[in-house]
Amino acid sequence: MESCQVVLNRKGYFFNRFLDEAYLYQASTKECTVLTGIATDLLHLLALASMDLPTLTARLNQLLVGQRVSQETVSKAVLQLSSQGIVVDSPAPFRNRSIDPSIDLVDHIRRTTAAPYFYTPYAATLFINGVCNQKCDFCFLDFDLMKKVHDSLTTAQWIDIIDRLTEAGIFFVNIGGMEPLVSFDLTVAILRRAKAAGCVLGFITNGSIPLSPEQIEILLDIDAHIGVSLESHVSGVHDDAVALPRAHERCVQNVRRWVEAGLTVEIQTVAMRRNASQIPDFVRWLDGLGVASFSLQNTFGGAWCAGQPFFSTALTPPEYQQVVAGLEDLAGDLRMDLGWDGFPHERDLSTVSRHKGHRLEELIQCSAGKTAAYVSPNGDLTPCPVTVAHPEHVVGNILTRPFLELWHDTPAFGAFRKYCADDYDSPACRSCEQFGNCRGGCLITAAAVNGSYLGGDPRCAKVYSHSERGPAGTPLIQIQSRRTA
Numbered sequence: 219m220e221s222c223q224v225v226l227n228r229k230g231y232f233f234n235r236f237l238d239e240a241y242l243y244q245a246s247t248k249e250c251t252v253l254t255g256i257a258t259d260l261l262h263l264l265a266l267a268s269m270d271l272p273t274l275t276a277r278l279n280q281l282l283v284g285q286r287v288s289q290e291t292v293s294k295a296v297l298q299l300s301s302q303g304i305v306v307d308s309p310a311p312f313r314n315r316s317i318d319p320s321i322d323l324v325d326h327i328r329r330t331t332a333a334p335y336f337y338t339p340y341a342a343t344l345f346i347n348g349v350c351n352q353k354c355d356f357c358f359l360d361f362d363l364m365k366k367v368h369d370s371l372t373t374a375q376w377i378d379i380i381d382r383l384t385e386a387g388i389f390f391v392n393i394g395g396m397e398p399l400v401s402f403d404l405t406v407a408i409l410r411r412a413k414a415a416g417c418v419l420g421f422i423t424n425g426s427i428p429l430s431p432e433q434i435e436i437l438l439d440i441d442a443h444i445g446v447s448l449e450s451h452v453s454g455v456h457d458d459a460v461a462l463p464r465a466h467e468r469c470v471q472n473v474r475r476w477v478e479a480g481l482t483v484e485i486q487t488v489a490m491r492r493n494a495s496q497i498p499d500f501v502r503w504l505d506g507l508g509v510a511s512f513s514l515q516n517t518f519g520g521a522w523c524a525g526q527p528f529f530s531t532a533l534t535p536p537e538y539q540q541v542v543a544g545l546e547d548l549a550g551d552l553r554m555d556l557g558w559d560g561f562p563h564e565r566d567l568s569t570v571s572r573h574k575g576h577r578l579e580e581l582i583q584c585s586a587g588k589t590a591a592y593v594s595p596n597g598d599l600t601p602c603p604v605t606v607a608h609p610e611h612v613v614g615n616i617l618t619r620p621f622l623e624l625w626h627d628t629p630a631f632g633a634f635r636k637y638c639a640d641d642y643d644s645p646a647c648r649s650c651e652q653f654g655n656c657r658g659g660c661l662i663t664a665a666a667v668n669g670s671y672l673g674g675d676p677r678c679a680k681v682y683s684h685s686e687r688g689p690a691g692t693p694l695i696q697i698q699s700r701r702t703a
């Protein structure tokens with residue numbers, strides 16, 4: 219046993235960490251186990267490299283502060299983990315490619331684990347193409363910038379990206395656009411690779427591109443979560459928002475076919491001035507279609523609001539809360555699940571898991587730089603979905619730098635990694651008792667409306683009531699790139 223090399227069973231488990239807690243996501247059950255104590259550092263070391271017991275014991279003792287463990291204790295811990303299939307014998311020496319081979323593992327762990335964000339993102343959303351068949355007037359993406367990076371990578375390069383992400387510990391892979399069904403074969407190739415690595419899968423589509431029976435069969439086989447974006451049950455409202463004639467008819471036809479074929483369809487809707495009053499009727503109508511869930515997304519700022527008042531499209535906090543109250547009233551009468559986003563002070567925190575890491579995962583308003591990775595069509599890592607394809611927000615390219623070096627490059631994440639209330643410009647955020655669970659909401663929306671990334675998300679009632687500006691005020695800054703399409 220002493221000379222034998224052990225390693226995390228990477229076929230069965232994904233390792234993650236937040237401060238002193240380790241998370242083990244089990245691929246077969248999709249469940250997460252939280253571990254503390256010496257198991258945290260022990261599993262961290264074995265997720266990064268294979269090692270024999272004396273080396274593992276020596277490294278653990280370098281990491282542990284104020285205590286020492288004997289090789290016997292380490293051996294017992296390894297035996298227990300091995301009996302559960304969490305660690306295995308390593309047939310060949312293994313070193314994780316997510317950090318540079320010259321970096322000392324103990325230094326790396328010491329440097330990264332005090333960070334106030336997840337050691338590795340648990341999810342990645344890939345924007346695999348830069349064109350879309352719709353031109354939604356509320357879309358947070360910048361159409362001109364997206365077009366510039368369309369078709370940048372080969373399928374083999376996307377597969378390489380998946381391998382790098384999963385090796386770093388990412389276990390949820392989502393294809394986020396621009397429109398996955400424009401590149402059906404690429405979407406399938408990427409999801410298949412992620413499935414082989416044991417990941418949870420998903421994609422989000424506007425639903426207006428028809429699929430053949432063979433393509434539907436392929437999706438059934440892949441078993442991904444399918445999000446479909448639909449803005450209303452009233453065809454004119456949807457078609458007008460997405461700027462494509464008959465988009466509603468095509469989307470609803472697809473949803474019916476996909477549900478009939480046995481696919482699980484989750485509807486996603488952006489809460490806007492144009493659809494707010496229809497949402498209760500819309501949701502009852504959706505329940506009749508047999509979809510699995512309805513999820514309401516509050517409007518983000520982005521390219522769309524350059525030069526137009528944010529609240530001319532988006533709902534003010536009192537208006538949004540009224541829509542949410544309507545959903546709460548409906549919840550018990552429906553077969554499908556309902557979900558909506560809200561600020562921590564608007565949510566029932568008693569239902570949330572008490573684990574620190576889970577609390578962060580559940581409560582944080584914004585995943586940017588904390589829990590999720592976003593990938594532009596050219597393979598660049600970027601902090602958030604709205605910064606996809608924006609050159610000023612590139613952290614680095616996933617194909618050219620080890621992934622965890624990019625993820626821990628905190629200066630490159632800029633404002634998205636700020637975690638002290640005192641750094642914020644917003645008086646509401648600086649004095650907010652929920653700051654630790656929120657960190658200022660959506661920084662992009664804050665910048666678009668309140669003039670700085672740390673200026674407070676105007677969709678939060680606390681920020682809104684501190685704001686000196688009326689709901690239809692002119693944005694103080696303009697998002698850099700303007701839309702021409």
Ligand SMILES: C[S@@+](CC[C@H](N)C(=O)[O-])C[C@H]1O[C@@H](n2cnc3c(N)ncnc32)[C@H](O)[C@@H]1O
Nearest residue numbers: 356357358394395396397422423424447517518
């Ligand atoms: C950018 S789209 C890409 C995938 C696909 N084209 C679609 O529309 O489903 C991903 C999701 O973001 C939503 N979305 C777009 N612009 C938004 C905004 N300004 N605020 C909130 N959600 C938005 C879309 O409705 C969709 O559900």
Ligand code: SF4
Nearest residue numbers: 350352354357396424
């Ligand atoms: S929201 Fe989706 S469908 Fe609409 S323009 Fe953006 S990427 Fe295309």
Ligand code: SF4
Nearest residue numbers: 647650656658659678
């Ligand atoms: S005041 Fe700021 S930190 Fe508090 S909930 Fe609102 S956006 Fe979040």
